[in-house]
Amino acid sequence: MELLANLSLGIETAFSFDALIYCFVGVFIGTFVGALPGIGPMVTISVALPLTFGLDPTVALIMLAGIFYGAQYGGSISSILLNLPGTASTAVTALDGYPMTKNGRAGLALFINAVASFCGGSLAVLLVMGFAPAIADIALGFNSTEYFSVMLLGLVAACTMSNGSTLKALVMVAFGLVLGIVGLDLNSGVPRFTFGFLGLTEGVSLISVAMGLFGIAEIVTKMANARHGDVDSSHMIRHVSFRDMLPRRDEMRRLWGPILRGTGIGSMIGSLPGSGPTVAAFMAYAIEKKASRTPEKFGTGAVEGVAAPEAANNASVQAAFIPTLSLGIPGDVVMAILLGAMIMHGIIPGPQLISSQPAMFWGLVVSFWIGNLMLLVLNLPLIGLLVKIITVPSRILYPVVIFFICIGSYSVANNVFDVMVTLVFGIIGYVFMRLRYNAAPVLLGFILGPMMEENLRRTLVISRGDLGVFLDRPVSVALLLLSVVLILMPLRKPLTAYLKRRFAR
Amino acid sequence: MIRNRDRSDVLFALVIVSFGFFLIYSGIELSVGKMSRIGPGFLPLCLGVVISVLGTGILFERQEGREDAPPNLRGLGLVSLAIAAFAALVETVGLFSATAALVLLTALANHERIRPLTLLGTIAGLCVVGYLLFVVALQLPFRPISPELISWFTGAA
Numbered sequence: 001m002e003l004l005a006n007l008s009l010g011i012e013t014a015f016s017f018d019a020l021i022y023c024f025v026g027v028f029i030g031t032f033v034g035a036l037p038g039i040g041p042m043v044t045i046s047v048a049l050p051l052t053f054g055l056d057p058t059v060a061l062i063m064l065a066g067i068f069y070g071a072q073y074g075g076s077i078s079s080i081l082l083n084l085p086g087t088a089s090t091a092v093t094a095l096d097g098y099p100m101t102k103n104g105r106a107g108l109a110l111f112i113n114a115v116a117s118f119c120g121g122s123l124a125v126l127l128v129m130g131f132a133p134a135i136a137d138i139a140l141g142f143n144s145t146e147y148f149s150v151m152l153l154g155l156v157a158a159c160t161m162s163n164g165s166t167l168k169a170l171v172m173v174a175f176g177l178v179l180g181i182v183g184l185d186l187n188s189g190v191p192r193f194t195f196g197f198l199g200l201t202e203g204v205s206l207i208s209v210a211m212g213l214f215g216i217a218e219i220v221t222k223m224a225n226a227r228h229g230d231v232d233s234s235h236m237i238r239h240v241s242f243r244d245m246l247p248r249r250d251e252m253r254r255l256w257g258p259i260l261r262g263t264g265i266g267s268m269i270g271s272l273p274g275s276g277p278t279v280a281a282f283m284a285y286a287i288e289k290k291a292s293r294t295p296e297k298f299g300t301g302a303v304e305g306v307a308a309p310e311a312a313n314n315a316s317v318q319a320a321f322i323p324t325l326s327l328g329i330p331g332d333v334v335m336a337i338l339l340g341a342m343i344m345h346g347i348i349p350g351p352q353l354i355s356s357q358p359a360m361f362w363g364l365v366v367s368f369w370i371g372n373l374m375l376l377v378l379n380l381p382l383i384g385l386l387v388k389i390i391t392v393p394s395r396i397l398y399p400v401v402i403f404f405i406c407i408g409s410y411s412v413a414n415n416v417f418d419v420m421v422t423l424v425f426g427i428i429g430y431v432f433m434r435l436r437y438n439a440a441p442v443l444l445g446f447i448l449g450p451m452m453e454e455n456l457r458r459t460l461v462i463s464r465g466d467l468g469v470f471l472d473r474p475v476s477v478a479l480l481l482l483s484v485v486l487i488l489m490p491l492r493k494p495l496t497a498y499l500k501r502r503f504a505r
Numbered sequence: 506m507i508r509n510r511d512r513s514d515v516l517f518a519l520v521i522v523s524f525g526f527f528l529i530y531s532g533i534e535l536s537v538g539k540m541s542r543i544g545p546g547f548l549p550l551c552l553g554v555v556i557s558v559l560g561t562g563i564l565f566e567r568q569e570g571r572e573d574a575p576p577n578l579r580g581l582g583l584v585s586l587a588i589a590a591f592a593a594l595v596e597t598v599g600l601f602s603a604t605a606a607l608v609l610l611t612a613l614a615n616h617e618r619i620r621p622l623t624l625l626g627t628i629a630g631l632c633v634v635g636y637l638l639f640v641v642a643l644q645l646p647f648r649p650i651s652p653e654l655i656s657w658f659t660g661a662a
Binding site (some may be wrong): 423 | 513514517521528531535536539541542543544545548549552556559560561562563566574576577580581584585586587588591592593595596601604607608611612614615616617618619623627631635639643645646
């Protein structure tokens with residue numbers, strides 16, 4: 001019964017006029033930027049965030065979240081039609097989606113994409129509704145000790161599960177934590193790492209960090225290889241009739257398995273910190289190929305190869321809200337920005353969020369459904385327009401993006417200084433990118449840093465400086481142990497190799 | 506023998522280690538406090554230790570291969586210039602000229618050539634969008650063209 005009451009509260013919130021309009025705006029913008037290679041949801045949300053300052057926080061979050069999951073739909077459209085993944089998470093879709101286009105079955109691929117995305121997304125929302133409040137209930141019993149350990153685990157997990165060197169990822173998280181320190185220390189009133197700049201006393205702006213590290217760095221990298229992919233196919237897809245879209249009966253039957261498996265994989269991976277929709281889509285594809293009786297068809301336009309990764313990346317995007325809304329721990333970069341958005345709107349993320357802001361949580365969750373439904377309907381008629389926009393040449397696109405990045409970072413505090421900070425992070429981000437440091441963990445550390453320091457301080461005050469308190473409480477011990485295991489895991493291989501060599505001698 | 510591309514990795518690992526030492530130093534400067542009452546320098550100190558250890562680890566880690574496209578220094582420089590120009594101009598000379606400078610420099614940074622007419626069109630379009638969205642709708646304190654600039658022009662004419 002409580003669930004019904006909550007749901008009706010959510011429906012009331014999400015069906016308000018403002019919420020519906022901004023949900024639509026969010027998914028609409030999301031579809032477009034998702035389809036455009038070069039600007040992802042992250043940069044768009046950063047640009048849009050200052051624009052939402054005047055809105056009700058719930059409505060603002062509904063819109064920003066809409067951009068995020070809308071981008072997954074849009075990204076797959078350019079993957080399927082042009083073999084140009086608009087966002088990284090839809091790159092896998094191109095493996096079978098683009099061959100389908102070449103076989104003249106673009107309509108079907110788009111239909112499968114829309115349906116699989118919708119199923120994945122809306123089923124995962126159910127999980128958010130079930131799990132987030134339950135996890136938050138448990139976490140409400142946490143004190144600062146456990147909360148610190150949870151955050152530490154979140155950061156470590158994000159590092160070890162992302163691909164590439166764990167050491168580098170850990171350095172990036174630590175760098176993010178340092179960035180979180182910048183500014184006036186609230187406890188002692190001492191400015192830290194401001195280097196005498198007045199503009200840094202309130203800390204580095206999240207938007208500057210995000211747009212510099214990801215937006216500018218990405219564009220400079222892309223400029224060097226500025227060649228648009230396979231634009232030739234755009235003529236094949238001008239006319240996609242509704243009849244082309246419907247699958248044959250045998251194809252219909254082959255779709256349910258991949259969609260459900262993809263949803264399962266996506267939800268699981270999405271709810272873990274550190275592994276977002278890209279990993280989910282790749283895994284779903286790989287598993288589907290293994291499970292298939294006709295693996296040789298994959299890569300030549302298998303319907304399963306579109307359905308599974310699409311269900312997975314959309315499910316993962318929705319499931320990522322579970323740790324974000326129940327614990328205040330962002331699972332990936334976009335979630336970190338959404339958490340930052342909450343903080344800027346004066347809402348404190350954490351386990352108390354759902355009980356203290358029920359209208360926001362349930363409204364947001366219901367809006368996910370509305371948004372997914374809108375995307376399902378919106379997706380197909382928009383394709384012609386999308387194709388036109390995707391083929392906007394980069395020589396026009398890049399200046400436009402840089403313009404929005406500049407204005408976006410200015411508008412956070414109406415301050416030119418922040419624009420320069422963005423530039424500095426752009427340069428840093430480019431260096432990171434060149435040297436293969438994944439900058440995503442920086443943002444996680446940046447968001448969690450201040451909260452971790454506060455919880456550490458509180459813990460140590462209560463325990464009178466005894467670090468042993470972290471080992472006294474069973475939940476905290478378990479969390480810390482898990483972190484240690486995660487850190488040591490990548491060392492396992494070289495270690496066993498070393499020991500073998502040792503004992504062989 | 507250290508190959509060229511390994512050298513930048515090694516160099517950057519050294520940068521990380523020294524950044525860690527810098528944090529340790531400034532943590533101590535900021536006062537670490539007691540364990541029961543940690544000071545503002547406590548976390549920087551801890552992070553400094555962590556970062557310098559991790560940096561040392563990276564120094565000895567085998568680097569994965571990476572494509573050897575040369576760094577896009579020209580692009581980076583011109584985009585930086587574009588943003589810096591925007592920052593310098595937007596409050597002093599006005600939004601329109603800042604936009605023009607930004608678009609021009611970014612277009613120069615791009616490897617794809619742009620026709621002058623397309624360039625002008627992009628500038629004009631962004632000026633209109635910027636004005637409507639940010640000045641009219643969101644009331645950011647931009648002046649499209651600064652009064653000083655207008656009076657300088659009319660004075661000169």
